[in-house]
Amino acid sequence: MRRVLYLLPFLLFVGVGVAFYLGFERDPRDIPSVLIDKPVPSFSLPPLPGRTEGLSSARLTGDVTLVNVFASWCIPCKAEHPVITRLAREQGVTVRAINHKDKAEDALAWLTRNGDPYASIGVDLDGRVSIDWGVYGVPESFLIDRQGRIRFKHVGPLTPQVVEEQILPLVKHLRQG
Amino acid sequence: MRTIARACALSLALGLTPLALTSLVLPVGPAWAVQPDEVLADPALEARARDISKDLRCLVCQNQSIDDSNAPLARDLRVLVRERLKAGDSDAGVMTYVTDRYGDYVLLRPPFKATTLVLWVAPFAILLLGGLATALFLRGRRGATAEADTAPLTEDERRRLDALLRKDDL
Numbered sequence: 001m002r003r004v005l006y007l008l009p010f011l012l013f014v015g016v017g018v019a020f021y022l023g024f025e026r027d028p029r030d031i032p033s034v035l036i037d038k039p040v041p042s043f044s045l046p047p048l049p050g051r052t053e054g055l056s057s058a059r060l061t062g063d064v065t066l067v068n069v070f071a072s073w074c075i076p077c078k079a080e081h082p083v084i085t086r087l088a089r090e091q092g093v094t095v096r097a098i099n100h101k102d103k104a105e106d107a108l109a110w111l112t113r114n115g116d117p118y119a120s121i122g123v124d125l126d127g128r129v130s131i132d133w134g135v136y137g138v139p140e141s142f143l144i145d146r147q148g149r150i151r152f153k154h155v156g157p158l159t160p161q162v163v164e165e166q167i168l169p170l171v172k173h174l175r176q177g
Numbered sequence: 178m179r180t181i182a183r184a185c186a187l188s189l190a191l192g193l194t195p196l197a198l199t200s201l202v203l204p205v206g207p208a209w210a211v212q213p214d215e216v217l218a219d220p221a222l223e224a225r226a227r228d229i230s231k232d233l234r235c236l237v238c239q240n241q242s243i244d245d246s247n248a249p250l251a252r253d254l255r256v257l258v259r260e261r262l263k264a265g266d267s268d269a270g271v272m273t274y275v276t277d278r279y280g281d282y283v284l285l286r287p288p289f290k291a292t293t294l295v296l297w298v299a300p301f302a303i304l305l306l307g308g309l310a311t312a313l314f315l316r317g318r319r320g321a322t323a324e325a326d327t328a329p330l331t332e333d334e335r336r337r338l339d340a341l342l343r344k345d346d347l
Contacts, residue, residue: 028239034280041278101249127253134278136236136250 033134033153040067040148041132045122049104055096055122061148064174066095066167068118068158069130069140071102072110077139080157081114084141087163088117093171097121100130100138143167145174210247210255217259226259229271233258234283242285 035041044056053059060067068084070077088095097118099107104123124130133142136155143152152170154162211230217223230244237248243255254275261271275283287293330338 031236031282032280034277127250128257131253131257131278134280136279 029137030155031136033150035134035142035150036153037149037151040142040144040150041129043122043129043132045098045124045129048099048108048121048123050108051121053120055098055120057148059096059120060144062146063094064146064171065119065144066093067098067133067142067144068095069098069100069133069135069138069142071100071138072106073102074100074138076157078110078114080139080159081117083158083160083163085115085117087158087167088119091163091168093167094119098130098133098135099123100135101125101127143170143174145177210245210251212252215252215255215259217263222259222262225268226255226262229258229262229268230255232272232285233275234285236279236283 040057040060042057044058045054047054055067066084066087070081084095087093095118097120099121101124107121107123122129127135133140134153139157141154141158142150145151151174152166154166158167211227217226227244231242233243233254235241235243235246235248235251235254237250238246241251243251243258245251258271258275261274266274272284281288281293287296289297
């Protein structure tokens with residue numbers, strides 16, 4: 001009994017050490033969203049000039065949709081763009097976008113240069129709708145179920161790994177539900 | 178001699194005056210992030226906005242409040258806080274508006290609730306446990322010394338001790 005008591009500080013130290021070590025693995029930028037499983041915020045964004053369809057909350061029901069928040073000035077957005085294009089064109093997921101705090105002509109030029117896989121794009125010029133979505137760093141992506149609820153959020157550029165391991169299985173699951 | 182002293186005093190005064198003046202004119206503390214165009218006309222409302230902003234974490238530079246941070250998102254949130262206040266929200270209402278979007282993570286003072294119980298209670302619990310352990314240890318030690326009290330010397334032992342002490346004296 002006494003021996004155990006003497007070991008206690010050492011065991012506590014080991015426990016704290018392990019906890020801190022595991023903490024290294026965690027990304028401090030990955031903040032859990034409070035909006036998971038909640039309906040998308042009510043919003044309505046205008047289209048880019050020369051286009052007909054923007055993006056509104058009403059448009060996000062009926063089909064499982066990935067909403068991608070991007071900007072032409074955002075470098076990681078360009079990095080994830082091929083992944084999103086593949087998701088939309090080859091893997092058949094509806095992808096819509098919020099163009100975050102961007103100049104319209106820059107956004108249009110960027111889409112011409114990099115391709116436009118988006119079913120529609122809403123322009124969030126002042127970033128206010130992005131705040132309603134809890135966006136704090138572009139790019140961010142949200143997966144919306146058929147009832148228009150946010151089911152998954154990814155902060156930072158989408159990678160093939162995130163798509164394969166998280167998004168596609170969830171899309172399949174949500175389409176059945 | 179006196180002129181030298183006077184010259185010294187004068188130069189000291191001249192040297193110190195600009196320093197004294199700048200400290201009067203310049204605001205104390207670090208340069209602030211709040212831009213003049215964000216400031217509300219109503220000083221009472223602005224003061225409330227500043228207080229709220231100091232408690233809200235900037236999500237881009239995570240250890241700064243939005244009041245300190247120059248990040249664009251911090252600016253947007255500062256403007257938002259002021260807008261909500263102008264619209265007549267209470268301080269708590271503004272906080273809820275922001276936490277509804279970004280979660281408790283934006284609060285620099287974590288709220289006291291079930292998920293943060295360990296955070297709030299642990300220091301006091303550890304202090305209590307440590308105090309208890311110390312008290313028990315000290316009590317145990319006092320008990321041990323009391324037990325170590327031995328029987329008084331016998332007559333024979335006393336004689337031998339006296340003999341030894343006398344020998345020492347010589």
